[in-house]
Amino acid sequence: MIGKMLENVRNKRPLVHCITNYVSANDCANALLAVGASPIMADDKNEAEDITGICSGLVLNLGTLSENKIEAMLISGKTANAKDIPVVFDPVGVGSSKFRMAAAKKIVSSIKIAVIRANSAEVKSLLYSAASNSGVDSDDEIEADISNAKSLAKKLGCVVVLTGKTDVVTDGQSVYLVRNGHPMMKYVTGAGCQLSAVMGAFIGVNRSDVLLSALSAVCMMGLLGETAAKRLKEGEGSASLRTGIIDGLFLLTQEELEKGCKYEKYI
């Protein structure tokens, strides 16, 4: 099933519009190319509608945010909604500034999001903000993550992908836990942004099941991190891991993906 979703990306070669930060834009573009999709990065309000309109997926990423980018995101989001193009939202550092939080609120209140991809803190920030009630803090980290991800998914009517040591993927009802990934991945900037970008391709061509296509992308990027870490030679570190992840994405077969996935249905 998951291998099939990768095959769909490679067969249909979706064009994915990313309004994203300039820190990881190059990695996101290379990841999209490596998986068999086509990236188009454009963040100006004057072309947001045109560009989104020719794409199969839209990815909104709050990194290196600016007023112009927010305008572009709102226009692109509305265009995507009108044309049934699925939207991935990556609220990078949403708790770090009032500016990002205000932008995130505007986005989730005016655009129908298909998938939110965020870390634990970002999910909590969105949850607190969206409902002015509290996210769960718990001694048991994974229980808190599952509860917060489910709450946010229900509140916004979307799939939430919370990435961390164990990843949580939920539509508010079902919950999958993913145990792919490698601790070294957190030393590569934009690993999360790359996942969000690639997810734009996956849900763009596998629209009948957003939950499972999001799950597939999470397993895949985690697996690539594991494989790249295993392949590191003496003297190689985080920069070689970064190269190895994209190399692996280029070479990955359906069979390897199916075989390497580590997920379980939790609920």
Add this chain to the structure above:
Amino acid sequence: MIGKMLENVRNKRPLVHCITNYVSANDCANALLAVGASPIMADDKNEAEDITGICSGLVLNLGTLSENKIEAMLISGKTANAKDIPVVFDPVGVGSSKFRMAAAKKIVSSIKIAVIRANSAEVKSLLYSAASNSGVDSDDEIEADISNAKSLAKKLGCVVVLTGKTDVVTDGQSVYLVRNGHPMMKYVTGAGCQLSAVMGAFIGVNRSDVLLSALSAVCMMGLLGETAAKRLKEGEGSASLRTGIIDGLFLLTQEELEKGCKYEKYI
């Protein structure tokens, strides 16, 4: 001849002003350094004139376009024209939005361009737009490419470099076909942008023959893609190819370049 052009870049170390996108800016800068030139990336209208004025070449690239960048391009282009600094124009995705098309029209109508570096679709878009008459579509792709590249070159009085499976280099009269390159290069984002940037260095120091210096840069980047693909080891993919291309540019000798070029004079 082509090796000599590379030698000129290394001896004169031209400073090249790039007004370019943030997706491939890092690769363009590293490519310029590797070939022996110096990059300066600056895209604000407030410094466009000053920066272009101290450079030997100017490269205008439409990726991640904004209003501010367009203003900077127009100022820099005029400065370059006034000081006889050659201008390379890379109309990235010009057919993707009215905004890019309008910017491209303004650029080609108000700035004298030395070289346009574009793919087949972009050349066609510029041609349709520039003349409101049609580019050629043909069952024979390469014939259509040659015809469109020649028409655009004549119309704008510049050299056109159309890159694809076979590259076309023409000043509207003579036509060269280049058979260097490797299919994997299309999985590296900004490979075309890098070519445009490096071309800025080549024509900056080889002004007496823009056609042949553009041809040299095309052969060179294609050859580097071939060599880098050949050197890939098991487990290496598109990200290693990206590294290999810039490594190769750093190490390339005149002799290797002369020997590896695959071009023919078509007309």
Add this chain to the structure above:
Amino acid sequence: MIGKMLENVRNKRPLVHCITNYVSANDCANALLAVGASPIMADDKNEAEDITGICSGLVLNLGTLSENKIEAMLISGKTANAKDIPVVFDPVGVGSSKFRMAAAKKIVSSIKIAVIRANSAEVKSLLYSAASNSGVDSDDEIEADISNAKSLAKKLGCVVVLTGKTDVVTDGQSVYLVRNGHPMMKYVTGAGCQLSAVMGAFIGVNRSDVLLSALSAVCMMGLLGETAAKRLKEGEGSASLRTGIIDGLFLLTQEELEKGCKYEKYI
């Protein structure tokens, strides 16, 4: 002592706010992660205060400058000063345009800078400008560098790190000379930007001795360049060096750093 400073970074994992250029932002973020710090890149005036306020260090870099970035730098700089967060200033290409020079003047006159990291020409430009009196030109390049770095340090009451063949680190009284580094490093774009970013982490957690923490960062990045150059295999060039520097930063031990440092107290 120098090894201890690296250990402090790894133990305290400082968050460093970089207002920087889009050419090397990815490398700066990866370098900060590799050394054990956390990067946050944000350059909009609307979030400058919030972001700086949660950080341990602030890095201002003039590359790909814009009006919006200047506003953000001024707000972030004042926030940093108010909260005793040390500021590193990297006046990239300050002599290249009146726009950059005016921005630099505004920054050094309104913000208390802890460290300026610049090359020889940039130090001279700042010195001429800041005082309308002349920097020293001398047949003996290193003597001129030392004199200019000391003058600028005294004038602005900060540490000046002048990087070149021999690096000069001075607070206007003491002068250290650093002989780490490798000639190939100048073929990697943003090597200086990475040093400035990493310096933000070093002075952020080693505030009691800004001079020595700046010295530590300089020695470290130079040593990494040497080591990465030594490890290059046949067919590898400047792009592999870039990867090798960040890999090395990830793997570097305190002991290797202590052992590899080549500095002397000059005055």
